[in-house]
Amino acid sequence: MTHTFYKYQGTGNDFVMIDNRLNTFNKQDTALINRLCDRRFGIGADGLILLENHDEADFKMVYYNADGNESTMCGNGGRCLSQFAKDLNVIDKKASFEAIDGMHHVVFDGDLVQLQMQDVPTVEDHKSYVFLNTGSPHHVQFEDNIASFDIKTIGRNIRNGAPYYKEGTNVNFVKKISSNEFQVRTYERGVEDETLSCGTGVTAVAIAMNYLGETPDNTVHLKVQGGELKVSFTKTESGYNNVWLTGPAKQVFKGEIAW
Ligand SMILES: N[C@@H](CCC[C@H](N)C(=O)O)C(=O)O
Numbered sequence: 001m002t003h004t005f006y007k008y009q010g011t012g013n014d015f016v017m018i019d020n021r022l023n024t025f026n027k028q029d030t031a032l033i034n035r036l037c038d039r040r041f042g043i044g045a046d047g048l049i050l051l052e053n054h055d056e057a058d059f060k061m062v063y064y065n066a067d068g069n070e071s072t073m074c075g076n077g078g079r080c081l082s083q084f085a086k087d088l089n090v091i092d093k094k095a096s097f098e099a100i101d102g103m104h105h106v107v108f109d110g111d112l113v114q115l116q117m118q119d120v121p122t123v124e125d126h127k128s129y130v131f132l133n134t135g136s137p138h139h140v141q142f143e144d145n146i147a148s149f150d151i152k153t154i155g156r157n158i159r160n161g162a163p164y165y166k167e168g169t170n171v172n173f174v175k176k177i178s179s180n181e182f183q184v185r186t187y188e189r190g191v192e193d194e195t196l197s198c199g200t201g202v203t204a205v206a207i208a209m210n211y212l213g214e215t216p217d218n219t220v221h222l223k224v225q226g227g228e229l230k231v232s233f234t235k236t237e238s239g240y241n242n243v244w245l246t247g248p249a250k251q252v253f254k255g256e257i258a259w
Pocket of ligand 1: 013065071072073074075076077136137169170188189190191195197198199200201
């Protein structure tokens with residue numbers, strides 16, 4: 001049997017996209033998803049995303065990490081899937097979809113895809129790091145030597161160590177560039193390596209930097225290995241609301257998978 005697949009990337013965070021509106025994809029086949037994401041034996045991607053029908057929203061997002069396991073929210077994946085839905089004429093200039101963390105709104109602005117993220121009611125300040133959940137769990141800490149430190153080793157140790165252990169966390173390293181610009185590198189659980197960008201990660205960094213008083217602004221610019229993203233939010237007594245992640249999302253190619 002063959003299946004059409006598409007490849008998308010958002011600031012270098014890349015995904016295999018499959019239109020599963022006819023429910024033809026075997027979601028239990030973890031080994032297949034892992035193989036499709038493999039950069040030598042498969043298509044190669046940080047994750048695989050299914051576009052599915054939804055009773056009330058425009059579509060549903062089902063996200064798998066490159067290890068083949070379904071995981072929590074992927075911000076860049078949500079932006080790429082929205083672009084995919086637009087390219088398939090499932091949606092037009094704006095839409096809503098359901099992901100594992102709830103409903104999301106998306107708005108297209110030229111080449112940019114703006115995705116509304118979940119509200120963030122709590123930010124944990126552990127002094128040497130900050131932990132928060134932006135749809136996925138994120139550890140945020142400063143790293144002065146951001147260009148050349150060993151992110152794979154240090155990120156993996158934090159991801160697997162206390163207090164995260166088996167469930168793990170994504171780990172973001174941050175360097176301040178100016179009062180509203182930060183450089184970010186992210187080690188992602190489920191990929192078990194650095195990715196070129198992480199949408200829920202930069203959202204976590206933007207909110208953490210505001211929470212720590214590192215930026216007074218409610219629009220923050222994030223430089224990642226694969227480009228630039230923008231995060232805006234409203235700070236209220238109940239936390240961070242009206243959180244939007246903005247950046248490019250592009251189709252790279254289309255092909256046929258034989259399985
Ligand atoms: N790349 C993603 C995050 C994907 C989920 C993460 N690997 C996890 O399992 O928590 C993003 O853009 O947010």
